[in-house]
Amino acid sequence: MAVNQTQATAPVQAPRTGKPVVSDRARHERRLGLMLSAPAFGVMVLVTAYPLLYAVLLSLYNYRLTDPNGREFVGLSNYATVLTDPVWWTDFSTTLAITVVSVAVELVLGFGFAFVMYRILHGRGLVRTGILLPYGIITVVSAYIWRYAFQLDSGFINQWFGLGDFNWFGERWSSLFVIILSEIWKTTPFISLLLLAGLVQVPWDLQEAASVDGASARQRLMRVTLPNMKAAIMVALLFRTLDAWRIFDNPYIMTAGANKTETLSFLAYRQNVTLLNLGVGSAVSVLLFITVVIIAFVFVRGFKTDLSQVRGDV
Amino acid sequence: MGGAKSSRWWTVWGLLILVWAAFPMLWMVSLSFKDPNSFRSSTPSFLPEKWVWTNYDTVFSDSLFTSALRNSVGIAVLATGLSVIVAMFAAYAIARLDFPGKKLLLSMALAIAMFPQAALVGPLFNLWRNLGIYDTWIGLIIPYLTFALPLSIWTMSAFFRQIPWEMEQAAQVDGATAWQAFRKVIVPLAAPGVFTTAILTFFFCWNEFLLAISLTSTDRARTVPAALSFFTGASQFQSPITAIMAASVVVTIPIIILVLAFQRRIVAGLTAGAVKG
Numbered sequence: 359m360a361v362n363q364t365q366a367t368a369p370v371q372a373p374r375t376g377k378p379v380v381s382d383r384a385r386h387e388r389r390l391g392l393m394l395s396a397p398a399f400g401v402m403v404l405v406t407a408y409p410l411l412y413a414v415l416l417s418l419y420n421y422r423l424t425d426p427n428g429r430e431f432v433g434l435s436n437y438a439t440v441l442t443d444p445v446w447w448t449d450f451s452t453t454l455a456i457t458v459v460s461v462a463v464e465l466v467l468g469f470g471f472a473f474v475m476y477r478i479l480h481g482r483g484l485v486r487t488g489i490l491l492p493y494g495i496i497t498v499v500s501a502y503i504w505r506y507a508f509q510l511d512s513g514f515i516n517q518w519f520g521l522g523d524f525n526w527f528g529e530r531w532s533s534l535f536v537i538i539l540s541e542i543w544k545t546t547p548f549i550s551l552l553l554l555a556g557l558v559q560v561p562w563d564l565q566e567a568a569s570v571d572g573a574s575a576r577q578r579l580m581r582v583t584l585p586n587m588k589a590a591i592m593v594a595l596l597f598r599t600l601d602a603w604r605i606f607d608n609p610y611i612m613t614a615g616a617n618k619t620e621t622l623s624f625l626a627y628r629q630n631v632t633l634l635n636l637g638v639g640s641a642v643s644v645l646l647f648i649t650v651v652i653i654a655f656v657f658v659r660g661f662k663t664d665l666s667q668v669r670g671d672v
Numbered sequence: 673m674g675g676a677k678s679s680r681w682w683t684v685w686g687l688l689i690l691v692w693a694a695f696p697m698l699w700m701v702s703l704s705f706k707d708p709n710s711f712r713s714s715t716p717s718f719l720p721e722k723w724v725w726t727n728y729d730t731v732f733s734d735s736l737f738t739s740a741l742r743n744s745v746g747i748a749v750l751a752t753g754l755s756v757i758v759a760m761f762a763a764y765a766i767a768r769l770d771f772p773g774k775k776l777l778l779s780m781a782l783a784i785a786m787f788p789q790a791a792l793v794g795p796l797f798n799l800w801r802n803l804g805i806y807d808t809w810i811g812l813i814i815p816y817l818t819f820a821l822p823l824s825i826w827t828m829s830a831f832f833r834q835i836p837w838e839m840e841q842a843a844q845v846d847g848a849t850a851w852q853a854f855r856k857v858i859v860p861l862a863a864p865g866v867f868t869t870a871i872l873t874f875f876f877c878w879n880e881f882l883l884a885i886s887l888t889s890t891d892r893a894r895t896v897p898a899a900l901s902f903f904t905g906a907s908q909f910q911s912p913i914t915a916i917m918a919a920s921v922v923v924t925i926p927i928i929i930l931v932l933a934f935q936r937r938i939v940a941g942l943t944a945g946a947v948k949g
Contacts, residue, residue: 384770391771398762398821399777402784405818409795416795423798471689478682487935488690491697493942494927496879498897499920503700512703512711512913514718523714543696548942555943600786607881611901623790623882630794631886643791650788 410647416640423634436641445625446642452609453621455534457602460541464549464598465591467542471550476557493547501611504540530617537608537619545601549594556590557583596657600650622646697924704728704917708910727918737919739891740899744923747809747895748877751816756870758817759824766825767832781822789819793886800887807889815883820873827872830944831865868941871930878927896923 417436421429440446475485492500507513508526516524526532560583568582584591606623613619615628626646629639699718703711704727706720731737766774796815797806805811835858843853884898894902900919903912931938 387769388771391765391769392773394761394765394769395771395773395777397758398825399773399780401758401818402780402821405815406784406787406792409792409799412795412799413791416798470685474682474685474689478686479679480683481686483935485686485689486939487931488693490931490935490938491693491928494875494931495697495924496881496897496920496927498881498900499700499924500696502900502916502920503696506703506913506917507696507699511713512716512911514699514716517715517717543692547693551939551942597785604788604790606790607897610881623788626788626790627793627882627886631797636794636798639794643794646788647791650786650791654786 410644413640413643413647416636417638417644419637421637423636432637436638437645439638440641440645445620446645448618449620449622449625452534452619453603453605453623456538456541456605456621457599460538460545460602461595461598463538463542464546465595467546468549468553468594471546472553472557475550475554489547489550492544493551495544497544497607498611500540500544501608504536504543505612508536527613527616530619533613533617533619537605537612540608540612541602541605545598549598552590552594552597553587556587556594559590560586592657592661596654599657600653603650603653622649700917700920700924703914704921706914708914711914712911727914728922730915731919731922734903734915736891736894736899736902737896740894740896741923743809743891743893744878744895744897747812747816747893748874750809751813751820751877752870752873754813755817755820755824755873756828756866759821759828759869760866762821762825763828763832766829767835768837777825781825784819785822787819789815789882793882796883797886806887807893809893811887812883812893812895815887816877816880819880820876823876824869824873827869827941827944828865831868831941832862835861835865864937865941865944868934868937868944871934871938872941874930875927878923 418431418433419429420432420436471489475482475489478485505527508515510516510523510525515526516522524532526536564582564586565578568578573581604623605621606627609615609619609621609624610627615624620628622642623646626639626642629635629642631639633639702719705723705725706727707722707724708726708730711720762777765771766777792815800806800811805814837858839857839861840853843857844850848856879897880895881897881901884895885901888894888898896919900916903916903919
């Protein structure tokens with residue numbers, strides 16, 4: 359259906375592509391392009407857009423699976439329920455804290471790692487291999503590793519650092535500290551590899567020229583290297599921010615949301631799957647989606663990043 | 673700037689990074705060899721006091737783990753295969769063809785890469801139960817395939833863009849048939865990109881947890897990350913900690929093998945879609 363429509367309008371758009379006439383070959387190319395990308399389009403729309411619209415619909419009803427017959431239209435009142443509940447705002451602040459701290463630390467750490475991998479002469483392959491291990495490890499496994507390292511009856515951390523019987527999971531901020539630690543360990547490799555890819559693209563002669571002109575190492579970094587890495591930094595930041603914003607595995611495994619460590623994804627999961635409260639749960643889902651859209655919008659607008667340009671797709 | 677002295681410092685920093693990456697994994701291995709009945713202590717140590725295999729026996733005799741392992745392998749392999757095939761067509765179109773909707777496809781992939789999966793657990797949970805695919809392999813394969821698509825499409829289209837496609841015509845001019853030109857020239861050039869994409873997609877499916885606990889309820893389709901969170905150990909009187917670590921070691925081994933064997937490709941793949949043009 360969509361294929362035919364686009365085909366019909368295809369000749370009108372032809373001049374844009376810069377070709378003077380729409381040859382048979384170009385028409386054939388268009389049809390082939392649409393045919394080849396149709397499965398990907400179809401799957402993505404069916405599995406994300408459709409359920410999302412369904413969530414929007416469900417969010418307007420009072421609908422619990424424990425009482426399916428009691429389903430009734432309630433308008434926007436589920437949204438009011440969620441947004442006036444302190445739980446939403448606690449989870450929001452938890453998610454925000456985790457995102458801001460982990461992304462900030464990872465950016466600095468990732469830069470360090472990228473520089474080391476860029477400069478190191480002996481064992482470069484070994485370091486890259488090593489750094490990929492946390493990247494590849496299952497997040498749930500990472501969560502367990504760190505949890506048991508800090509847990510009172512099993513962990514060595516308190517022994518090593520002389521912390522006695524300090525219960526890391528007994529209060530909010532120390533729990534969040536361990537959660538963020540696991541998150542940082544697991545995802546810094548990704549950020550550092552992206553930054554490394556940006557770093558190797560900074561033209562060497564620029565550095566050289568700055569050096570000849572008497573720029574100090576710090577000036578070279580701030581004036582030459584970093585500005586030329588802007589695209590890589592933006593991509594790394596955007597992806598990691600949105601990834602951290604969705605955090606679920608670490609708090610679920612480490613604290614099960616105790617001591618106000620529940621995140622927004624966790625709240626959506628708990629309302630929908632644990633409590634089977636699909637009306638309110640869908641409202642949480644939709645609100646979570648909206649927060650992601652806002653973050654993406656702020657990034658793309660605020661930092662003037664044209665992502666397709668960054669990726670060189672233009 | 674250069675010099676032997678500074679090069680030595682970079683090596684030291686490199687070693688520190690290795691320690692940072694490996695240390696938590698050594699802790700995992702150490703804990704997996706501790707005696708499940710006596711490892712708890714008020715002053716726990718890093719290394720086991722005595723090394724035992726018990727935990728590995730426990731996990732392999734527990735059907736929760738063995739069936740989860742089977743589910744994880746099956747679901748991850750099938751989802752990866754399907755995702756790579758669907759993405760391969762799309763990536764070829766993006767890299768080589770001029771067609772309306774190209775930009776839309778890329779924007780959509782970007783949007784889905786950023787999509788919060790948690791926003792889908794409610795509707796998918798409900799839809800899957802109505803369709804009768806809740807707690808089945810296919811019920812997990814469909815969303816995995818979808819969420820892996822953006823990564824697959826980008827990585828492969830970045831690889832495909834670097835292929836010298838003129839060689840195909842050159843081969844045909846030299847007398848090869850279209851099929852020969854494709855098979856002998858294009859396939860060998862495209863294979864590394866496809867393969868790398870498959871590894872990254874496999875990592876994604878192997879790791880996924882939120883959908884795995886939301887869309888399964890029994891051994892039928894529960895994958896390893898989900899099963900780990902339900903693990904209770906050999907008996908209800910025993911702490912599951914050491915057994916969970918043994919299971920974790922087992923499921924980390926394939927990752928280590930893939931990383932060791934294909935380090936270069938994984939690095940290239942991770943960065944191909946993101947920064948390079």
